[in-house]
Amino acid sequence: MVNKHDVKKRMRQLAADYIHEPQQEAYKLDDTEMMLHIGPQNPIQPGPFLIDLKISGETVRDSKLYMGYGHKGIEKILESLTYIQGLPITDRMCYLSSLSNNEAYVSSVERLLDIEPPERSQYIRVIMQELSRIQSHLLGTGEYATDLGFVTMFLFMIREREYVLGLIEDITGARITHCFPRFGGVREDLPEGWREKAIDVLAMINEKCETYKELFSSDRTYRMRTVGIGTLTKEDVIKVGLTGPALRAAGIDYDVRKVYPTLTYPDIDFKVQTGNNGDIFDRIMVRINEIQESCWIIEQALDQIKPGPLFPDELPYGRRTPSMRVPPGEAYVPVEDPRGEIAIYIVSDGTDKPYRVKVRGPSFALMQGLPPMLENVYIADVPAIAASMDSCNSEVDR
């Protein structure tokens, strides 16, 4: 007969060993070193995570990263809701790229259902994807600028982002959580006069981005803080599984839109933006270039879009019914999120709820990329490096 108390004690012991042994090794300090805990509720952080820096004077010697403070259990929630009910939940994974999250979910379910949206819906989805990318990059770059003490830049970026949010709001009616695509289509058509408005705004954004690029590459104080700092080599980025701008800044031209194109991306001409060195400077430059590239994509989509239906004739569910049966199978459709590759892997057992959902998000890998970079840098570089990765803390733990 095993004593229940003993089992508990043993388990606690195991857990303690597991947690503390590697920690104690990392936390050994010599006379000149100090631990600096940043997080999980530090006012400088955009979301909850803990990073322990071993510092010696102003230099960071080592760092340990702890995540999991923002776990919302979204995968489990999705498993307990019907497919249609699950859609608004995916908005909440990352507040900056809810359209991409929606898209990842919807395209996986579409593959299970084996339906395809009509062309007009596909173009609208492409437009929404790119608008979402523009606003996310603008805010990400702006927040990063604040971390350098460059508050003016943040406000400039926010000012431009307002116009993009306005465009998104005109279509979806929401600014943050849109819940816009539907299985086999989209919720709303483009409103009247939207095209002209969008072209104006995009031209403005394009022009501003030129200014910002010039500003970032000419300002000496800024270059002192960014060039050659927080470098991730090609081997490093592949090792930690990075995707998105942080990967492309290291010089690898991997873009889901090119490699696994969905929607009407094959019909659209665009370039994958890459950097050379993979440092902070390159990551920001790649983002600004991507904003311009997105503007170009939207302009093409607006030229190519033709009038037509938003939904296919045969839908496996009624437009107003909250449930439908999905044939058994599994689907994994990657989508290019502003931060990298996002995909929602769904296993269906033929009922009206998913059997298993697993989200492959970009932000977890972005956070994993931090500790290798935070060695022998200065304390002042830590927020700059972290912000240049632009990881969404809300999506790290889902």
Added chain:
Amino acid sequence: MLEEQMDILLGLLYTIFGNENWWGPWIRGVVGLCAMGAIMVSAMFAVWLERKYASDIQSRIGPNRVGGRYGLLQLIADAIKLFAKEDLKPDKVDTPVWVGAPILMFGSALLMLIAIPFGAFVFNGTTYPLAVTQFDISILYLEAVSAIGIIGIFMAGWGSNNKFSVIAAFRNIARMIGYEVALGLTIVSVVIVTGSLNIVDIVEAQRSVVWFAFVMPLGFMIFGVSLIADMGRIPFDQNEAEEELIAGWGTEYSGMRFGLAYFAEYIHMVLGSCIAVLIFLGGWNMPGFLVDLNIPLIGLLPAGIFLAKWVLVMMFVILIRWALPRIRIDQVTSIGWKILFPLAMVNLVWAAMLGLVWPW
């Protein structure tokens, strides 16, 4: 009528600032208290100016509710809020050091007041500076007193018993050592040229067209950079870098203690700009303005010129803050020792050569 009133006013100013009777210092002491009040008002104006100018730079509106359309009384509302807040003292702070720090910072900023002439006026063809005291080592005194504020910041960081604050405290000292040498050397070069440590003499030496900013452009640039570092503003605000160190040395301060330290920084900025005007930008002198003419109001013109220059320098300092990112502490020290210090030595040599031929 106006002329008579102006004469009375100028006569009064003369009685206070121009007389060397036994009671002159006493009267000036009372005036010094008034100057203290006035400088607080001007620091409040500086806060307002910074907010409004920053919002212009960033295409925002800025404060526009309290005190009319332009938000003139916003800082009063802030001060009331700070006074009304709970006086929160964290556990395990080093109480005397922690409590003393904002007082020391504020006090050192106010101590600078007594040596600074805030403009001048003309009475019977003679220029009298509007200074509380005029003593022969006033520039040395200003340097010394403004450095005491650094100790206040160090006390705040050390006494807070907080790792972020301690890092900020040490950064502060490292930065101070980095730029204070260059700052001192540029002031010394001005002193070499004029041959006097008295700030009034230095201003009077720039009576003609040649301001020291034109005679020693290199020195002026070094002085400007060091002065911004001295004020602790971006790009040199490493000791309160919000993004890395929460609020640096001020992390544990709240309520009026924070308010005091915050206000001390602005007073420092106001007085620092003032010193820059006095030493390098000719003080109350402006070539081309004939103050000897017998026109009413002209006697106060030097004070007006001084004020205008002062505001312009402050606006420049504010512009720098909102237009640049912060640099790292190692970059500050390397700029201080590897660039500013050698250049300051070069400037010193130039000043020594200049001193041989001065005055022109």
